[in-house]
Amino acid sequence: MTSTTDRLEALFASRVRDVVPPLFGAAGEPVRPLISLSYGLADPILFPRAELMAAAAEVLAYEAAESLNYAMSYPGLTDQIVARLQAEGVAAQPEHVLVGYGSGQILALLPEIFVEPGDIVIIEAPSFLGAVRRFVQSGARLISIPVDEEGMNVEMLADTLRDLAANGQRPKFIYTIPTFHNPTGVTMTLPRRRQLVDLAAEYGVPVVEDDAYIDLRFAGEPLPSLAALDQDGWVIRVGTYSKILAPGLRIGWVHARREIIDRLLMVKAEGTTGPFITRLVARFCADGRLERHIATLRQHYAVKCATMAAAIRRHFPAEASFVMPAGGFFIWVQLPKGVSARALLEASRARGAEFLAGTACFVERERGDNAMRLAFSFQSSERIEEAIAIIGSAFADL
Amino acid sequence: MTSTTDRLEALFASRVRDVVPPLFGAAGEPVRPLISLSYGLADPILFPRAELMAAAAEVLAYEAAESLNYAMSYPGLTDQIVARLQAEGVAAQPEHVLVGYGSGQILALLPEIFVEPGDIVIIEAPSFLGAVRRFVQSGARLISIPVDEEGMNVEMLADTLRDLAANGQRPKFIYTIPTFHNPTGVTMTLPRRRQLVDLAAEYGVPVVEDDAYIDLRFAGEPLPSLAALDQDGWVIRVGTYSKILAPGLRIGWVHARREIIDRLLMVKAEGTTGPFITRLVARFCADGRLERHIATLRQHYAVKCATMAAAIRRHFPAEASFVMPAGGFFIWVQLPKGVSARALLEASRARGAEFLAGTACFVERERGDNAMRLAFSFQSSERIEEAIAIIGSAFADL
CATH class of the missing domain: 3.90.1150.10 (Aspartate Aminotransferase, domain 1)
Structure with missing residues (x-):
């Protein structure tokens, strides 16, 4: 036997x-x-251990019934995410936000909703090793576009999209880390940002903007995010509390068109992200503390x-x-x-x-x-x- | 356009x-x-709000570096799960446990690793509405086996498995809630439990044992779980802290053969479950508090x-x-x-x-x-x- x-x-x-x-x-x-x-x-x-302790005590004292029972993600955290995006110039809306267990979860779910074996995904070279790994595992055919001192080489991207379109091929998405890029540290210039957003709309290809580091600027003035430049809804903006609060809390988010949020919810096995942890993060971040x-x-x-x-x-x-x-x-x-x-x-x-x-x-x-x-x-x-x-x-x- | x-x-x-x-x-x-x-x-x-507050304060005071940075699920929680399973008579091992964001997440991931469109899954009728929904969405062909006052009708299951085998068909798994069944409240009798575990081994079909309510017994003596009766590793035991601690913390788990745990890790988009929340639950549960x-x-x-x-x-x-x-x-x-x-x-x-x-x-x-x-x-x-x-x-x- x-x-x-x-x-x-x-x-x-x-x-x-x-x-x-x-x-x-x-x-x-x-x-x-x-x-x-x-x-x-x-x-x-x-x-911020003491402040997190205070936030946990407040959640358990004032919001136990809402945070400890079956419930959705805390809408107040979504509102905070929307407010920060609006301050950055994005026409953000709460219904366009999904909170996840870290931005890594969001990056892993995006191929689930877009990629079938053999589909094309465009990625920067080099790029975030976790994304590389997940996208490879998705069965996508990955096309690499080099990053230089001005960020992703958008001219080469334009050539690639044109050639693919000539063959009737449309990539499922373009993945980029425009600000303080992982691993190279470079920031995409404003002209390239504009060109990238224009290409997305022209070819009808979503741009996944992973801005994990955007708040950690040491020098110079902020540039508009791709999401802030986007007029047609082709930018999928991914963000995280891992770099600005604590990775171990595992809270990230995505802002995108409702059609995309609906699909992400379908493949997010556990449903929305837990009420306790989302309320804890929101409590900590409130009142200007973040x-x-x-x-x-x-x-x-x-x-x-x-x-x-x-x-x-x-x-x-x-x-x-x-x-x-x-x-x-x-x-x-x-x-x-x-x-x-x-x-x-x-x-x-x-x-x-x-x-x-x-x-x-x-x-x-x-x-x-x-x-x-x-x-x-x-x-x-x-x-x-x-x-x-x-x-x-x-x-x-x- | x-x-x-x-x-x-x-x-x-x-x-x-x-x-x-x-x-x-x-x-x-x-x-x-x-x-x-x-x-x-x-x-x-x-x-238990005060005790959860104390546990949160302890985690942040003594384990901040481990709980707030990038890290795996807390192994101490896995050890607690194993100890409780062993007390119940299961030959449990830490490497056979995966902690998830609620047992609902585990139930949603199981079809991901087993089911391709048209594959057969056996479910009780009636059953937990969340599982019904997820299994339907997976594209599985669901076969319902009635539940009576003694639990799932295992004789009818035996007939079904025999007929399927005669056609060269092997279901991907059998989903059951043997103890304080949702929705009927009935508990599967010991003879049926033994027969079910024997059928699983005979036909080579995993049994997903969802024992969400097993600890909430009001009357009578505990019966051995299917996992405790299982000799050949065909039982996939799913459990949760939602009924015995707090649903809003979103912590569930699965105990199964390592081949299955490896696959679940592949489809669990976010990797292991966060270090903060797993340490918080483990702190609360320690010292007999659970x-x-x-x-x-x-x-x-x-x-x-x-x-x-x-x-x-x-x-x-x-x-x-x-x-x-x-x-x-x-x-x-x-x-x-x-x-x-x-x-x-x-x-x-x-x-x-x-x-x-x-x-x-x-x-x-x-x-x-x-x-x-x-x-x-x-x-x-x-x-x-x-x-x-x-x-x-x-x-x-x-």
Whole structure:
């Protein structure tokens, strides 16, 4: 008789027949004795613990019946999201907002509503590794458009859309991180933003604007978001509280046309996002507390970014180059010609520090080995300095 | 030129082309001036607000770095789930547990990993309306097996499985609520439980055991769960904290073979369940607090169930019959011959009370109009008495 495993195997739907292991193990990230600059974690010393405690106590004291029973997402949180979007110039409406368990959930659900096997999705190269991974898993055919110092190369995008249209092909969406891009840190220029929004309307292709870092600006003036420039409803704006409050609360959101929100609700297995956690976040954010907290974060992360940049200039070979970011969590370093990021990573780990090799940020895994992503968000300035010195010394091992 | 709506429409994947509206409106349940016995909400006076406040303060004081940053579900909660399953006689292991945003999320993900259009799923008739809805939406071909006073009619299940096997067909899973069944309140007998587990192994069909109410026993001795009887790993045990702590926290779980857990993780869009909320629940439940809370709930809900049963006997026609439940949230009433639940519902609403017409609990919506589900969980004993008197008076209007 065959084993239970063998008998069970035949029952799985084809979409999950082969197991794809999760990005992080189910048992939690491995404990690393290394100084890690690999991931964009938040700085724990900035967590507003006392204010969150007060917010939790208030929710349980005044809103227990609404927050602890079966109920929808708290509409007051949606109203706060709409108010922040309106302040940014977006013609936002509450019915166009869906709150999710982190923006990563929203990014994973978008292919569910748009992509059937073989459909085209356009992505920046490089891009956010979580999105790369999810979009690949969706069965989409991914087309990469390069990012340069002015953001996504929109001229190349225009050529690509024209060629596809000539073949009768329309991509399902274009994914971009226009502001403080992950991983490169660059911000798309205003002319390119306008051109991108125009292309979306011209070709009828939604643009997924992932603006996870938009509030964390260290220098310069804000540019209008794609959603603020959009006249025809082609921009799907994705946002998150992970960078401006706390990732562990798992709250993100999407603002899009109602047709899209309706479909996202259909594939969001658990329905709307829980009443307790949405009320907790809204309580914390009320009365200007969120904006004051963001002001603190901006100052703090700006210092760590400057510390990292100075350390790179001091410890890395002169041929290593980077664009100084005006916000966000990352510095993206182009390595000197012939230096492999993966080889440097191995040498750095042996010496006690690590980073993300650029290869993780491309659909085509052979690309990106001449670049590295360094997160300044998590470690203290002292540890950043130390880690960059270690990585700088590892160049000698290659 | 065509509108954005029209141009967008063609982009949606076929699985979401037609919008299925959510069970409850996106803007929250409508405010009802009626006394509602329709849904199995928890009784708000039983929410342990002070202890949850203390647990939230402890998490933020002692575990802020782990609970507020990017992290996996808290393994300590998984350990608590395993310990409770082991106490029940299940050979449970932490690697076989996945925590989700409510057991409803788990029930929605199970068809994702098993069902392709046309695949067979076996469900009880009647059954939990949320599961009926999700399974219908999955595109499965649903086969209903009746529930009688001893639970699912396992003899009829055996016949069905034999006939299907003779045609080379194997259902993807069998969904059952063996203990304090929703909506009927009945509990599957031990001989039927044994037979069901044997059938699962014989035919190689997983049994999804939804034991949402298992801890809320008012009378009699616990029976072994299907998972406790299972020797070969065919039982997928689904559980929840919604009935024993608070639905609004949105925490449920599944215990199943690792092959199944791996697949569920692939389709759970947001990855594991957030570190803050899982730590909050685990903190509350520690040190015997959950078991003490459950003891309180059992006494309280037993009183409300008895109140409702007495009121039904007093106010309903003698031909209305029900099986007195030994636990759970519901009484299922068979109406006198010729009485339509939908007609009675309309008359009751006009008089100020409502319930769930039995039709909501069947795959085939023409069934169940001769039965009603009455939830005693949410309303106070006084309001239950009042509502049952109102509904009883509405029989006169038919």
